Amino acid sequence: MLSMTFFAIAPGAGLPGLETPAALVDLDRLERNIARMASYARTHSLALRPHIKTHKATTIAASQLAHGATGLTCATPAEAGVMSAVCDDILLAYPAVGPKLARLMALPRALSLTVALDSAKAVDDLARAARAADRPVRVFVELDVGMHRVGVSAWDEAIALARRVRDSAPLEYAGIAFYPGHIRTDLDSQDAALAALGAAIKSATDALGRAGLAPKVVSGGSTPTVWRTHEIGGITEMRPGTYVYNDRGTAEIGACAPEDCALTVLATVVSTSVPGQAVIDAGAKALGREPMRGVEGEGWGALLDRPEILVTRMSEEHGILDLSRSDWRPSVGELVRVVPNHVCIVVHLNDVVYGVRGERVEKSWRVDARGRSQPMVTS
Numbered sequence: 001m002l003s004m005t006f007f008a009i010a011p012g013a014g015l016p017g018l019e020t021p022a023a024l025v026d027l028d029r030l031e032r033n034i035a036r037m038a039s040y041a042r043t044h045s046l047a048l049r050p051h052i053k054t055h056k057a058t059t060i061a062a063s064q065l066a067h068g069a070t071g072l073t074c075a076t077p078a079e080a081g082v083m084s085a086v087c088d089d090i091l092l093a094y095p096a097v098g099p100k101l102a103r104l105m106a107l108p109r110a111l112s113l114t115v116a117l118d119s120a121k122a123v124d125d126l127a128r129a130a131r132a133a134d135r136p137v138r139v140f141v142e143l144d145v146g147m148h149r150v151g152v153s154a155w156d157e158a159i160a161l162a163r164r165v166r167d168s169a170p171l172e173y174a175g176i177a178f179y180p181g182h183i184r185t186d187l188d189s190q191d192a193a194l195a196a197l198g199a200a201i202k203s204a205t206d207a208l209g210r211a212g213l214a215p216k217v218v219s220g221g222s223t224p225t226v227w228r229t230h231e232i233g234g235i236t237e238m239r240p241g242t243y244v245y246n247d248r249g250t251a252e253i254g255a256c257a258p259e260d261c262a263l264t265v266l267a268t269v270v271s272t273s274v275p276g277q278a279v280i281d282a283g284a285k286a287l288g289r290e291p292m293r294g295v296e297g298e299g300w301g302a303l304l305d306r307p308e309i310l311v312t313r314m315s316e317e318h319g320i321l322d323l324s325r326s327d328w329r330p331s332v333g334e335l336v337r338v339v340p341n342h343v344c345i346v347v348h349l350n351d352v353v354y355g356v357r358g359e360r361v362e363k364s365w366r367v368d369a370r371g372r373s374q375p376m377v378t379s
């Protein structure tokens, strides 16, 4: 690990002082995004439990909590372990089976832990682990409301799982969870999909209620649907993740404005030798290789100040800017900032993120929940 003073960056340094590619976060935009979501949740009396998979950083999670988030959502026990340093109420929105359970049970005992799951095996394994660790674990039964990824879509199965949880102390049946990741259209054209979603949630909660298993918590939501979460009848808790930084895909569907995209990849033009293009030092290992999801759109990212310029091809460390739609002809050494298609993947590729105001670097933070923190084999 290189941590020599030679590589240190003083607060107030200009962007040319950074080695590229580097992940930059516009602090004004970040602070605005966090405050705006907290205000939306308050206005609609919804509990806000942001998904940390987007920023994977305790410092950002602490800011979300300081703005009124009631807890955090994680996708892996390793993320939950890191986040337990700043939060005492964590939802693992992922079925925990196998050796993951050991890491989960090692979380601080004072932490209120909730797990979302969708199978009898997951209930039984979690109950066994919780019993051995002698700790209560709250459980959400996961519903499939259209994404067809995880979750049960037959409500008698949901009832059977909720009953199984209720009968498996120290597990506690706490409610239901869903993720509407299949809704990725323009905000204004979500009416039918949101109506179908609301109807599915209502029929599930009615069926659970008739079985004496009315869910106290109905946890769901995503960034593409976020500003319409209050229209989903019965929802009590929202779990957006991407909103904290936003990205090109989120802006494209109108779930944020282009000026709400807080994270960009700072890159240097390293070659202009091939006519009609410029090559930057941000390739697939800096931008990820995520297509635009749900909406039309070419490329792997667009320039912040020149959105018509796209990264149209990539190697691992080369990104090719297509200049055919512009008169702009950059020089070797020039800096550009790329708005990635899907920001969560980009964050995960970085050890450190730089917080900037305007053109000045104000601070940096570690992406401390990145990676899987797997144990080594020891002799």
Ligand SMILES: Cc1ncc(COP(=O)(O)O)c(C=O)c1O
Pocket (backbone or CB within 6 Å): 051, 073, 093, 179, 221, 222, 223, 224, 239, 240, 241, 242, 243
């Ligand atoms: C289970 C779950 N909840 C919440 C989220 C947050 O969604 P978004 O990133 O659209 O805000 C995700 C995203 O992958 C998810 O998988």
